[in-house]
Amino acid sequence: MRRRWRKRDFRRAPxxxxxxxxxxxxxxxxxxxxxxxxxxxxxxxxxLVKKGVQLVGMDYLSVAPSGQSKETRRTLLEAGVVVIExxxxxxxxxxxxxxxxxxxxxxxxxxxx
Numbered sequence: 001m002r003r004r005w006r007k008r009d010f011r012r013a014p015x016x017x018x019x020x021x022x023x024x025x026x027x028x029x030x031x032x033x034x035x036x037x038x039x040x041x042x043x044x045x046x047x048l049v050k051k052g053v054q055l056v057g058m059d060y061l062s063v064a065p066s067g068q069s070k071e072t073r074r075t076l077l078e079a080g081v082v083v084i085e086x087x088x089x090x091x092x093x094x095x096x097x098x099x100x101x102x103x104x105x106x107x108x109x110x111x112x113x
Contacts, residue, residue: 016082017048018057024090026060035066042068045075057084 021038037060040048045064048056056063056076063083064072076083 015053016055016057017053018055018059018084018087018089018092020059020089020092023058023060024088024092027088027090033061037062037066039063039065040072040076041065042071042075045072049075049079049081053081055082055084057087059087059089061086 019038019040023037026034026037039058039060040056040063062069063076063085064070073083
């Protein structure tokens with residue numbers, strides 16, 4: 001998770017963060033599991049928890065870096081954050097409150113890379 005995301009000052013933390021990254025391109029062109037994918041590291045997980053985010057979605061098979069998932073997962077799950085993995089967001093564009101009524105669940109779709 002890039003520092004520019006961690007430095008953002010959200011007036012009100014979105015309820016959910018489904019991240020659309022370069023990972024979305026992997027669904028169409030790669031058949032085998034790729035170990036070099038964009039993920040949320042432990043410091044990013046702590047930032048999300050601190051901001052009060054309740055849901056994190058990742059556009060690949062894991063929210064955490066390959067081989068380094070224990071701390072990220074523990075941080076998110078112990079805080080009650082819902083983790084959704086394996087999202088195909090290849091046809092979704094970046095935007096705030098994508099696809100919904102702003103009075104409902106607030107979700108921000110953002111790029112990590």
